[in-house]
Each structure stands twice: as structure tokens, then as C-alpha cells.
Amino acid sequence: MKQMLGLALAGLCVAGSGAVMADEGMWTMDHLPIKQMQQQYGFTPGQQWIDLVQHAALRLAEGCSGSFVSANGLVMTNHHCANGCLSQLSKGHADYMSNGYIALKQDDEPKCPDVELNQLESITDVTAQVNAATNGKAGADRVKAERAVDSKLEQSCVNGDAKTWRCDVITLYNGGRYALYKYRRYQDVRLVFAPEQSIAFFGGDPDNFNFPRYDLDVTFFRAYVDGKPANTPQYFKFDTQGPKAGDMTFVVGNPGSTRRGLSWIELSATRDFNIVPGYAILSELRGMLWQYARGGEQQTKESQELQFGIENAIKVYNGWLQTLGDDSFVQHKREQDASLRQWMTATPERRAKYGDPWTELDKAQQRGKDLSTRFMMLERGLGVGQFGELFNDARTLVRAAAERAKPDAERLPAYRDANLPAVQQQVESDVPVYPAYEQTLMAWSLGKLRQSLGADDPTVHEVLGKDSPEQRAQQLVSGSKLADPAVRKQLWDGGEKAIEASSDPMIALARQVDTESRQVRKSYEDDVVAPTDKANEAIAKARFDRDGMSSYPDATFTMRLSYGKVVGWNENGKPVPPFTHFDGLYKRATGADPFKLPDSWVKAQSKLDLSTPMDFVSDNDIIGGNSGSPVINREGHAVGLIFDGNIHSLGGDFVYDGSNNRAVAVDTAALVEAVRKVYNLPRLADELSNGHL
């Protein structure tokens, strides 16, 4: 802890205070900082509290967090975590993403085509097994051995029932430790309530990652089992009052990824060959989508989910670049690396034990630079339709057919038996496909392919022939039948034979690029990922040897607990108070998007208690993936719903700075008041207050 805090203070502390901000950390449930919490807050969680937290908290498999908030499977998450479901259910004239959705009774709760919930059942240390399998191996051998041991561990954990269980081997501490996470799956997840986009995301992109903030970024789902609401005795009871300033708060959720433990060698390569090019590509796509949406309401509806995601990602990339361009941060990173490197070579014994992983790491990064464009264009699919539904379905079908024919241990990880139910659910889901939008995304994407690889590249020739990207996109989209879920189901069920026999042009494209795409991926895995992992593992071991396992591992989209308190911060010398209230929302409204209130809120104004707290900030250490996480108190009751971080939180990917890094949450008091008085839903409000239907 101390070491990382030193980094935070040296690198980024702006307040100049000598106070140690001790609320850092995204802790695993089997390694909680019991002593620190006791020392700083006089709080020691009992086993019952820990059990509750572990079982009431949820992961949304597609990349968010959530929690059970009633005994009848009611799930709280963010509106922006439900974008996919809301878009997919909006057939014909309906636009649930913009206009919201209300289920007045249980029969009105429609199934979300794609949502899968994961409830953490257990964590098992498997470091010894993984190390035994990969010991002494490098490159392709290491990739193969790791895949085989992961598959074996996961299959034995799932034990033949992949519909109920999901198991993942997780790399922690950059390879210092491996753990098997076992989850219960919920695949029948239904929509209960979503407010209008204009209140869920009030202030839009301009306010995103900012505070003061006035968003009701919530969606309620319900988990079903055997066609009935799930029985979920472990849930977070709603505290209808919300928290007070200074209250101790916990966030439990699934932070996606951080890179605090990485060396500057890897971070600088990531910046130059990954973040900077990615930032430009996302920006280009943003401009394109902005203009596409100006075409009208239909075009807005078609593109808004992607546009939101892109705008959010751009702010994140921008935040990363700020930190990675911060001189003192860079300086500190370099020194930290140099100090460990020196320690590792200070004695002949250490030199023999650790070797020189730093040079290996550097070589792997250089190789990554050479491969990155082709990897991004072909394997990530940026040059062949990555952002459209049709190519993604085609690739999944082509890959799944080939992979399912192999033994589990030899498959690409996404297609192992343990993961197949989620893949199948997604590829067969009945989501709307918009031809003009698909063609736009495909034409743009094929243009990027030609631009990035060059007009003379053989793959570009093969994909485009003598056509322009626009012509080719038109043929692909108008000729494909993959918009029909029945066609996709047929191809899934038909396996390799059906794929080979298919004359669908999108399937043909996915087949056409698959060989090279797999080759690029294999080169990337064998020559970049494997040596990077191996080097990082050696470095991580040296760090454990020197410092002990006193800290938390980088985030891995697995369950983590963060502790902290409700507290504002200072911005340019001015204090930012931790709460906003309903009255501020009405003051901020302008009548023009994205500051236009929905009718429901305009009408309800006179009925509302305008002093109700709306959003608040705390110094809990979170990151992307924590969206939808509950904020809970010492009693294990829900007091808020995480939906964002402030602008300073973006640097949290690389370093936590407690002086200004803040998590942003909706207050439970606002949720109950809005559900009852704005949306007139006593049934839902009562379920929240009582904890059951």
C-alpha cells in the first residue's frame, strides 16, 4: 500500500496536502484489507457481511456490474449498461432507449435477448497448477500449455453443466497468482424499468465524467429461473434515505482493467501503438456517427448506442493520455522500474533466479508494434466491419463451427464449452439490424482496411477486388440473410458443413479473412502476449519476493471490494460538495438536448421534494466495469448506484490519487422518490422499500 500511495502522492497529488489518502484499492474477496479498514474506520466485516456482499453483487457478462435488491430477483444496474437490451427490444416504432420502459405488472417484463448475469460462487487458488503446466515454456508452447490447463480447470469446475455454471481462470498480480472463479449463470433476465435516456444521461457527453451531475442512470432487471422470478435471499436492502457526507461506503463490482502494476516499457508502447491510434480511430468514428445521426430520428435511434459508447471511450482515452503524458508520473514509473530492476540484479543469486525479463519485455513490445495494425484491422475486425451486427455474427458463426469441432483444450478461449452458452445466446438473439446503418459501418470499415494496409496489400485485393469500399459494402449487406435469427440458428446448428456450404456474402467474407486473421492472432499471442506474460510473471515474482503480497492485484473484471467515504474534492482551489439535489437539476435544464428534461420530470416537479439528494461522490477506488455497482454501507444496505467517475478518475487506470479521484453514484433516496412520484410505480417502489414483491 505504502509504495503505491507514494506513487500517487509523488506523481499526481495536486492538493499538496501531506495527508495520506488511504482509500485506495480494488480488493479480492479472499484477500480483504481487514486490518486497514479496522484502523482507518473502526470497521471489521464479519463472515455474514462478506457472504452477503459476495452473493448479492452481480456481474453482467457483457461488461458491467449489478446487484440483487430484492428477494425476488430484482436487479439494479445502470441505464447505460442496459443500452443493448433497450435497443434490441425497440422494434418498429418503439424506442425504449430514448423513451424508457415501464412494466406495470409481471407479465409486462420482456426478456432481454443478450443479458447474462453472473453470481460469484467461489474463488480457488490454482497458481500451483498453472505454474506446473507452463514452467519453462515459451512462445507458442506456453500459449498452448496455458490454454490446456485453463480448459482442464474450467471443465472440471463446470462439471458438465455449462447452463448453470461458468468458470474462468483469472491471472492476478500480472501473473503472480492464478485463481479459478466459479459463477452461477442467469440467462433469463427481463426488463422491469428504465427511465428516459434524457434523464438517465442528463447532460450527455458534455457532463459525462464531470460533477456536479444530475443523472438517474438506472435500469431494473429481474432474474428469472424456470419462468418465475428467481429466489434471491441474499440481496442489498434499499436504504431509502441514502448516505450522509463522511459516511463509510463500499463499492462491490467488477472493475474491468487497470494497469497500475505495469512497467513503463509496456505503458509507453501501449500509449504509442495502441492508445494514440485507437484515440484517432474512435474520433473518426465519432465524427462519422455524429453526421449519420443528423439524418433524422431513425438514424439517431440506429446509431445512438454506438455513439454513446464511442464518446465515453474517447473521454477515457483522453484521460489516459493526460496521465501518460504527465512528466512526474512518467518519471516516477521509470524510477520504480529502475529500482526493482536494480534489486533483481544486486546479487548473483537474484540474477540467476530472475534472469533479464526487462529486455524480453522490450523485445515483445517492439514485435507488438510491427503486428498491431494487422491485428487491429483483421483480428479485432476494425477493417472488416467490427462495429456492425452482421460481420460479428458471421465471424462468430464461422469461428464457432471450426472451434466446436476441436477438443476443448485446443479451442480459442471464447469458444470453450464453459463459454459456449453465452456465445450461442448472443449469436441467436433476435436483435434489429438496420441495413443503411450496417452498410455505412461496413463501407467506413473497408475504407480503413485499404487505408491502413495499403491498396497493394494482397488481403485488401482479396477483400475488395476491383470494387470501392462503398460498392463492396453494398453487396455484402444487401446480399446477406444474417439479419434473420432463424438463418443464424440454422448455421449454428449446421456447424462446419453448413458454414462451408453457405453462399451468404458476409459468411464468405468471414471465411475469406479467417486464415490470415488467425495467423496474425497466433503471431501476436506467441510473439507478443506470451513473452510479455512470461516477463511480467518474473517481474511480479521478484516484486512479491521484495515487498510481500501487501497490495491488491490490477483489475481483471472480477469481483472487487473498495472501501472509502462520501467526500467532495477541490477543483482549482474551490471545494466541490459531494451531493447534488433535485432542485439543481431543474436549474440546469435548458430545454435543448442534452439538457432537456423529459416530460415526466417536467410534470412531476411540483410533486417532488426538491431537497432530495440526487447524485453523490465518494473516494471509492473504481474503474470502467464498475458501472452499475451498488454502493453499500456498514450494514450491507444499498445507499447508491455507481454510474461514473469524475474526470480525475480516468488516470486511475494507471495510478490512484485519493485527493481528487471520485466515484459518482445515484443516491438511493433519489431512486425511490423518482420511482414513486415521477413514474408512479408504487409496486416497484414498495419492492425496493420492503425488499420483496
Place this chain on the structure above:
Amino acid sequence: MKQMLGLALAGLCVAGSGAVMADEGMWTMDHLPIKQMQQQYGFTPGQQWIDLVQHAALRLAEGCSGSFVSANGLVMTNHHCANGCLSQLSKGHADYMSNGYIALKQDDEPKCPDVELNQLESITDVTAQVNAATNGKAGADRVKAERAVDSKLEQSCVNGDAKTWRCDVITLYNGGRYALYKYRRYQDVRLVFAPEQSIAFFGGDPDNFNFPRYDLDVTFFRAYVDGKPANTPQYFKFDTQGPKAGDMTFVVGNPGSTRRGLSWIELSATRDFNIVPGYAILSELRGMLWQYARGGEQQTKESQELQFGIENAIKVYNGWLQTLGDDSFVQHKREQDASLRQWMTATPERRAKYGDPWTELDKAQQRGKDLSTRFMMLERGLGVGQFGELFNDARTLVRAAAERAKPDAERLPAYRDANLPAVQQQVESDVPVYPAYEQTLMAWSLGKLRQSLGADDPTVHEVLGKDSPEQRAQQLVSGSKLADPAVRKQLWDGGEKAIEASSDPMIALARQVDTESRQVRKSYEDDVVAPTDKANEAIAKARFDRDGMSSYPDATFTMRLSYGKVVGWNENGKPVPPFTHFDGLYKRATGADPFKLPDSWVKAQSKLDLSTPMDFVSDNDIIGGNSGSPVINREGHAVGLIFDGNIHSLGGDFVYDGSNNRAVAVDTAALVEAVRKVYNLPRLADELSNGHL
């Protein structure tokens, strides 16, 4: 020289050859590398040769190069340097940019609304005068003193006749030297011939900065004086055979800017706070324009000039980032700086003489970081309509009115008497304005303003009020009368009173942001530019003291001569031959844009000698701004027309690497053959062959 070559070889040489590539340098006409040319090529230019080169070469004031190629004012430049003129003349259904333009007789030569040519008359060293004026001054005092001395020198040089003369004080060697450049102005410039965009820019963005290449990127203008073709006895006679491999070649033109002499302190700040954000903004605009152009032929016509410029700029930015992310380059830069810094502090005398400009430089960069967003949004105009015609006209009118009321020495440099004719010509020119396109650009731009400064920023509030960017853009564009050149002329002639009285919403916007915009500019100039200049001047002086003035100064969009030879290079171990020929063009054509040949070329195929060389590369050291430069031979005859560099030339902004940095030119043989046989213009072909009408 040696030192810089060392850099090139250490940092970027890929061939691994030990050969010293000695063709580096963009030399000023008063400091030519006579000795090197003699040693390497056995060539010594006589005074007549130098005089010819100086007077036949031209600068296009808006940012390109050109040359006289007949005694009757015929000017050769690039098609892409004439984009502005071609777009502006395309009223109604005409689209000269796409379809080309042919003047069959003199009466058919229409005046380009905006083009100004500059012919270099003389260069005078004014280092002593400038140093005397700025000596011991810092910050705002320095800015003021420098502006005053520049104004005085320029006014005395123009001597009351700004219609004929243009004078600029130029900073050379990063402040090591100052020189006064005196030019003869040509403002009556008419269009003679332009080919179709599809042959001028065959291969489009995919082939841009690549080779082999097949472009006829040419436009011929004619300079007029008193309504008649100008009398221009100093011109480059056309060599209708073009050059051979290995021939010595010279490029004379106006390279815009290089940063080879800057320290890593400034380069890294430039990368992080200027290039990376700029790269993202340009990418976003590119995506937006791509989708806008998909709206139809009209939209394509409206946006193609900007789209071309943006795509080109993006490749340039990308090339910069490659070099600035190259480990060995960075390492070498750091070492170079450290060595000079050490030399400067090695004795008490030197410490006293030079002080510590490095720390000052670093401080100035940090301040630049704080100011950069507001500077870009307001003073550059990115957030208030920078890319539209209307805001630019409004800003120029508002600024010009205020500035013209001040003494010359106190004005912003662009509005000094010496520059006013060019400003006036541009603001009064009759160019088409497309309302839907203007609104698109403005709405996008205002969105950037709000996004960058935040929705709570007072300036954002003032500009947008309670409107969305789209609503505000609609009011601004539909309400403005500035599309009418008569209205603009009235406002120019009316000066400050007319501007104050105007109710035009675009004028109102320009007035509204002017105070803050000027303030940001002033802060930037006083706190960033002035200390940076002062520090660089001190560093440059130390470098002169240590190394002597053995090298050439960084490019400054003034006349430079580069010498070299026609030569290919090795790409991934394979030789790239220096010439392409007509037959290769026909082989590369696909029928789909941007590889679709215009009808004229399809029809002419059987008549052409397909072995005619089309484009070629040489190792002349050029950079953006050199577009349109003639390639000449030892006899002072034109053998080619520069229009591009290869992809390796982009790093030339920071370092010249002779092993693979190549200039790309159209062969004069191709120009004559095409004019005669594809376009059937014996009049023009004869003028090129004979050197006169």
C-alpha cells in the same frame, strides 16, 4: 552537417548501409552549400544560375510553391495547390475541381479569386536590428518590441507600395538569425489548365504519400499585370524529355516548417499537447466529412477540398507520431540536448553568458499545456467555425476593422499594412458559400467548444445560451448575409463603425468571442511563445558558438534550394525503382474511385506512348509547402513538378534520412505528352516547349 547526419543514421536508417547520405538540407539562397555541391556532384552554380532560380521560382501566398515556365507569365503548380481556386470558380453546376478546366484561348482564362504569387526580390540580414530591439526584454515587452521592429523594417521595405511589394521579417535558426524577405506580389492570377481530380490525384488517399504513383498533379496559372500576361524573362525552360536515373536534381520552393533544431523538451510537449489532440480532432472531422459526402454529388463537391486537406494532414500527423515515438530518435535527441547543455555549463564564463534557457523552455511548455485548449478553440477558431467560410470572413472583418485603426507597429502581424492587400483580396473574393455545409461545420464546431471547455464555462454559456449547437448553427448561418461579397466589401470599407452597427449574427459571434480570444492569444504569446523564443535564441547562439553556422536553418515557408539526385530506395529489402510510366497507370486502374481513370485518359490510351515516364522520386530534402515546386537540372531547366513525398519523408519534419526519404514529382515528359495528346492543347504544349506564347 555531420552531426545531423549522425542523427539520421543513428535514429532512422533502416538499410543498415554505412554510406553517408549527403543530400540533406533546405538551403537559403544567400547561404548555399557551394562547397558540398562541388565535392559531391562537381557542380558549382554561377551567379546567373542563382539569379534565374531565385526569380523563376514562386511562392503561393496561401501555402504552396510554383514557378514561371514561360516568358509570358505561365505558372506551373500542383492541382492540389489550386483546389481553392477550382472550388471557388465552380458556381452553379460547374465542378472544375472534379472535371478539370481548359482555357482554349486567352479570353478563357478566368481570374482566381484568392491566389497571390510572391517572387523573391531580395534577402537582407536584419539580425543586428532585431537583437538591438529585443535585447534584455521578456514576455509581453519582448512581443511588443519584436512586433514594433518587424513593422518598422517591413514598412520601410514596402515603402508605401504594398500593392507591389510584400516584406516579411523571418526568424532563422530558431532565433540565431533574422532576415528581411522582399517579394514582388502578383494578385491577378488566372486559370489556364487543370486536369480532372481523378488523374491529378489518381489513387486518392490510399496512394497519397506512397510510391509507385501515377498522378498528373498539375495546374497551370498565368500571372497578369495591367490586364495582360506578365512579362517574365526569368523562367524555367521545359525539358520535354524529363530526367534520367542518377541525374543531379534541384528543388526550389518554400518548405513550410521543420522542427529539426528543436530540443526534446519542446518536441515532447508538442507531441502531447498539440499533435496528439490535433490528430484526434482531424480524425473526427474526417469521419464527419466522409459521411457528409455520402449525401450525394452536391455534398461531395461542397466538402471535397476540406476532405482532401484533412486526409493529407492526418497522414502527416501520423508520420510525425511514428518518428516522435521512435525510441532511438528520442534517445538521440535527449543525448544531443544533454551534450549541448553540458557544454553550456562547462565553464563559469559560459554559465554566465548563456544562463539556463532549458529550465525557462520547460516552464514555457508547461504553461502552453494549460492554455492550449482555449487557444485552439477560440483563437484558432476550432470551437466557433474555423473550417467554414462565414466565420472566417466575420473574424477577419471584425479584426481588420479594429487593427486598421491602430498604428502599424501595434497591430497583429497579419493586419500590418504590408499584409493588408492579401487579406482584403481574400475577404472580398467571390467564393461560393453552401448553407447546409456551413451549418454542418458550425454545428460540429460549437459541439467541440462545449465539449472542450465544458457546459459550465462562461464563454460556452455566452455563445450557446440555452440553444444546442445545432440550433445555434442554424441561426448563425441562416441569419448571416456574409455569403454576399458586396456585404463583406461594405463592412470592410465601413471599418469599425460598420462592424459595431452590424446586426449580422456571424459578425456578432466574432465580436462576442473577440475579447477573450485576444486575451488567450496574448497570454499564449507573452507566456509561451516569447519565453520559448528567448530560450531557443539563447540555445541557438550557444550552438553557433560551438559548431559555427555550418548548417541550414529549419524551414520557414521561404525560398530554399535542395540538391540531390533521381534515385529509388529499398522498402523491406526490395528495391523501389525511381520511375513509373503510363503503362503502369493503365494497369493500376480499376474502374472504381479513387482508381477510376477519367474518360479523357481512357480515350487517349491508344494515342499515347505508354513508355513515357509519369512520376519519379529523388532524394531532394523537401517538406509540406514544397508542393508545386519545380524540379530543375544543372542547366536550370524544369524536369519535374514536386507534388508529394513518400511515407518516410514525413519524419523529415524532425530528421532527414537520405536512405529512404524521397520527394515525388511528375515528369515533365508526362506533362507535355498529356497536354498535347490527352487534352489536345497544342497552344499550351507549344508554349511549354518553346518557352513563350
